[in-house]
Amino acid sequence: xxxxxxxxxxxxxxxxxxxxxxxxxxxxxxxxxxxxxxxxxxxxxxxxxxxxxxxxxxxxxxxxxxxxxxxxxxxxxxxxxxxxxxxxxxxxxxxxxxxxxxxxxxxxxxxxxxxxxxxxxxxxxxxxxxxxxxxxxxxxxxxxxxxxxxxxxxxxxxxxxxxxxxxxxxxxxxxxxxxxxxxxxxxxxxxxxxxxxxxxxxxxxxxxxxxxxxxxxxxxxxxxxxxxxxxxxxxxxxxxxxxxxxxxxxxxxxxxxxxxxxxxxxxxxxxx
Amino acid sequence: xxxxxxxxxxxxxxxxxxxxxxxxxxxxxxxxxxxxxxxxxxxxxxxxxxxxxxxxxxxxxxxxxxxxxxxxxxxxxxxxxxxxxxxxxxxxxxxxxxxxxxxxxxxxxxxxxxxxxxxxxxxxxxxxxxxxxxxxxxxxxxxxxxxxxxxxxxxxxxxxxxxxxxxxxxxxxxxxxxxxxxxxxxxxxxxxxxxxxxxxxxxxxxxxxxxxxxxxxxxxxxxxxxxxxxxxxxxxxxxxxxxxxxxxxxxxxxxxxxxxxxxxxxxxxxxxxxxxxxxxxxxxxxxxxxxxxxxxxxxxxxxxx
Numbered sequence: 001x002x003x004x005x006x007x008x009x010x011x012x013x014x015x016x017x018x019x020x021x022x023x024x025x026x027x028x029x030x031x032x033x034x035x036x037x038x039x040x041x042x043x044x045x046x047x048x049x050x051x052x053x054x055x056x057x058x059x060x061x062x063x064x065x066x067x068x069x070x071x072x073x074x075x076x077x078x079x080x081x082x083x084x085x086x087x088x089x090x091x092x093x094x095x096x097x098x099x100x101x102x103x104x105x106x107x108x109x110x111x112x113x114x115x116x117x118x119x120x121x122x123x124x125x126x127x128x129x130x131x132x133x134x135x136x137x138x139x140x141x142x143x144x145x146x147x148x149x150x151x152x153x154x155x156x157x158x159x160x161x162x163x164x165x166x167x168x169x170x171x172x173x174x175x176x177x178x179x180x181x182x183x184x185x186x187x188x189x190x191x192x193x194x195x196x197x198x199x200x201x202x203x204x205x206x207x208x209x210x211x212x213x214x215x216x217x218x219x220x221x222x223x224x225x226x227x228x229x230x231x232x233x234x235x236x237x238x239x240x241x242x243x244x245x246x247x248x249x250x251x252x253x254x255x256x257x258x259x260x261x262x263x264x265x266x267x268x269x270x271x272x
Numbered sequence: 273x274x275x276x277x278x279x280x281x282x283x284x285x286x287x288x289x290x291x292x293x294x295x296x297x298x299x300x301x302x303x304x305x306x307x308x309x310x311x312x313x314x315x316x317x318x319x320x321x322x323x324x325x326x327x328x329x330x331x332x333x334x335x336x337x338x339x340x341x342x343x344x345x346x347x348x349x350x351x352x353x354x355x356x357x358x359x360x361x362x363x364x365x366x367x368x369x370x371x372x373x374x375x376x377x378x379x380x381x382x383x384x385x386x387x388x389x390x391x392x393x394x395x396x397x398x399x400x401x402x403x404x405x406x407x408x409x410x411x412x413x414x415x416x417x418x419x420x421x422x423x424x425x426x427x428x429x430x431x432x433x434x435x436x437x438x439x440x441x442x443x444x445x446x447x448x449x450x451x452x453x454x455x456x457x458x459x460x461x462x463x464x465x466x467x468x469x470x471x472x473x474x475x476x477x478x479x480x481x482x483x484x485x486x487x488x489x490x491x492x493x494x495x496x497x498x499x500x501x502x503x504x505x506x507x508x509x510x511x512x513x514x515x516x517x518x519x520x521x522x523x524x525x526x527x528x529x530x531x532x533x534x535x536x537x538x539x540x541x542x543x544x545x546x547x548x549x550x551x552x553x554x555x556x557x558x559x560x561x562x563x564x565x566x567x568x569x570x571x572x573x574x575x576x577x
Contacts, residue, residue: 017497026418052450061334061335062471066509099566108361108362114333115329115333116357116361116362117300117357118357119357121322122322122353122354124326124331125323125325125326125327125329125330125354126326126327126329126330126358127325127330128326128327128330129326129327129328129330129331129332129333129338130330130331130333130334131330131335132315132330132331132335133330133331133333133335133336134334136292136312136313136331136336137334137335143330149537155322156322156323156326156354156570159318159322159323159325159326160323160326162320163317163318163320163323163327166318192577200300247324252360
């Protein structure tokens with residue numbers, strides 16, 4: 001993926017469309033769910049992999065790190081790796097097949113995946129360690145960790161939040177995907193943590209509230225100075241199932257796969 | 273044991289800048305030598321064991337060598353899933369130091385008793401588990417293993433004075449230490465209770481019982497061939513550990529005996545019930561579960577009668 005210097009937003013828009021389409025294609029082929037959670041992070045992933053992250057090679061030890069702590073949205077990440085050319089179509093098409101490395105949660109053995117995740121509440125802790133390591137090694141690499149709003153139910157998230165603020169891990173950037181939904185219900189009806197930006201700010205983080213589908217806002221918030229000061233959190237308001245009208249805001253699309261008619265309609269909508 | 277371990281770690285850290293020490297706000301009068309010598313490589317992460325292990329995972333992925341320090345039950349069980357999905361799932365060389373095997377936290381009560389750590393850690397493939405029997409062996413075990421590429425759990429005791437007679441600090445990679453052999457009985461001991469086991473073997477000898485003694489300091493990967501040969505040569509094996517009867521050394525020895533069709537009988541000495549309620553000193557609690565020298569002699573004689 002090469003982003004045009006003249007019009008980066010346009011290229012990222014194309015990348016987002018490509019990722020969204022791949023999410024639908026592979027979910028349908030594999031007959032698996034987690035579609036809504038993957039669709040809500042498409043622009044976030046596009047901004048990171050299309051422009052923000054400094055990764056010349058996925059094996060470069062001094063690359064920026066990315067941790068998809070809400071690991072159940074791995075398909076969006078795989079699609080980004082495909083777009084960057086770190087994965088081929090044949091590999092992407094093994095998603096959720098026997099003997100594949102591409103499960104519904106990411107595994108670090110796959111080139112381009114920095115950490116395995118899947119159990120919520122662990123990624124930010126790994127990320128804080130990686131950010132501290134960069135400081136100890138006098139590197140300017142950054143660590144981006146994408147957590148979900150419901151993931152903030154986990155107490156361990158706040159252990160990491162406190163540590164990162166205490167140690168002023170400015171090179172750590174958390175992104176909270178505030179899609180307002182969790183497995184069984186809307187987040188405000190389970191454990192209402194709103195407004196999340198206030199809570200993170202109270203713990204000492206630099207807070208950036210953005211529309212999580214607006215690429216310019218994301219680019220601006222994700223590329224903050226990381227040399228010193230408090231860690232950054234980008235609180236991204238998103239729409240669960242974004243881009244597919246019948247999925248948007250519907251809890252059932254946390255788990256459900258699509259039937260043929262739903263798939264065709266979804267493709268039409270994201271190709272518009 | 274814990275002080276000897278940290279002293280040794282300071283020496284190693286002098287020559288290897290990758291070594292870091294992180295504590296979950298524990299180790300008063302233990303971790304200071306490291307913290308004073310390497311203030312930039314020492315982190316008290318607060319009372320947060322999950323993050324303690326998660327941080328170590330991220331640090332080691334970047335090529336550093338983090339040692340995390342806490343009380344055994346806290347760092348093992350509160351952080352268990354982080355251990356599994358962090359250093360184990362990623363194959364990273366995180367070192368987990370759990371202090372207080374058995375009843376060493378005496379009057380602190382059951383929340384602090386390390387009676388299940390070996391069991392829950394032993395089910396995880398790829399985790400090296402080292403439980404030194406005394407402070408001299410703790411130091412030599414660290415020297416022999418600190419560079420190993422796999423994650424390690426060090427189960428340490430608090431006793432930095434008493435040593436297991438005859439052990440002389442010996443530690444060999446992937447092997448147990450044989451302190452004596454006998455025809456009637458083989459005693460296999462784990463952790464600092466090996467000292468009582470050694471005393472019991474001495475008393476049994478005085479009563480005409482020929483008993484051998486093996487200190488099993490590396491629980492995982494277990495020294496299967498060595499133990500199989502030793503177990504195949506005796507009619508009765510007695511395991512001794514300040515740990516629940518299930519999951520620890522007694523289970524390991526029983527697995528080896530069963531899998532290899534050995535004919536020796538296994539008698540397990542350990543903690544059979546949850547030690548809740550009345551608390552006591554390490555010696556008092558150990559005696560209650562038959563882990564005093566006298567209790568072990570009694571169990572051996574009963575097994576042989």
